Amino acid sequence: MTKKAKVISFGIQKGGSSKTTTSGVVSYLLSQNYRVLAIDMDSQGNLTELLTQRDIYDFHGKTILEALQKRDxxxxxxxxxxxxxxxGAEDHLATFSRWLYGNYRGNQALVMSDMLDTVRDKYDYIIIDTPPALGDQTMNALSASDYVVAMFEASKFCYSALGRFLESCVHVQTQVNPDLKIAGILRGLIDARRTDNKALIDLVQQEYGDLCFKTILIRNAAAGRLSINGLFDNNEMNAATRHYKLFVKELLERVGETVQA
Known part of the structure; x- marks a missing residue:
């Protein structure tokens, strides 16, 4: 039996929650031992820029939008x-919903799942970066995924969004994709010196318990410069990815992978 990729989405309907950086770094780290396909489902194209260090318009006509439209x-x-x-993705991905409801005939929640069926057997992992909204792009990503990681930054607005995002995941589980599992909540500490940030991190732990990953991402200058310096030929990678490596180990354990030394 051919092994099929495990599909993992990263999401929360709140900007500035490290979805893109996490998706990019996780894709990079996994690719050290596995075959990985990263998918940019955000029309801002930040994951595309992060992984390629190229302008998103270099990919015009050869993006996730066209792949979805062709279902291949x-x-x-x-x-x-x-x-x-x-x-990759660029601005025209913003027209996905218009195409979906104007031109597509079929189950509108399963366009991405159908598209991924054409390559699932070529990869070990497929990582999907979703936009900061609960729209058709995010719902299609969840409907195509085996696992979802809910991103949480230590802010009041993200705390308000977290419960609604998890409810949306449960909705997808019950209505569209019963195979979807919530891998967990990845918490990020904006400023370790602020007591309100720490309090929110603790509050999420109290409310969601073992659903939270033990690893807490702590933003540092090296990680903040990844968007500028990229992930390759970057002499700050060890410092930038220290916490991400711990998270990837946890993630692999939760998705049933034997962690490689």
Missing amino acids: ANGYIYQVTDNLHLI
């Missing part, structure tokens, strides 16, 4: 490295 990922995959591939 082949022909839209950009090779970042031998083990890390990408389907």
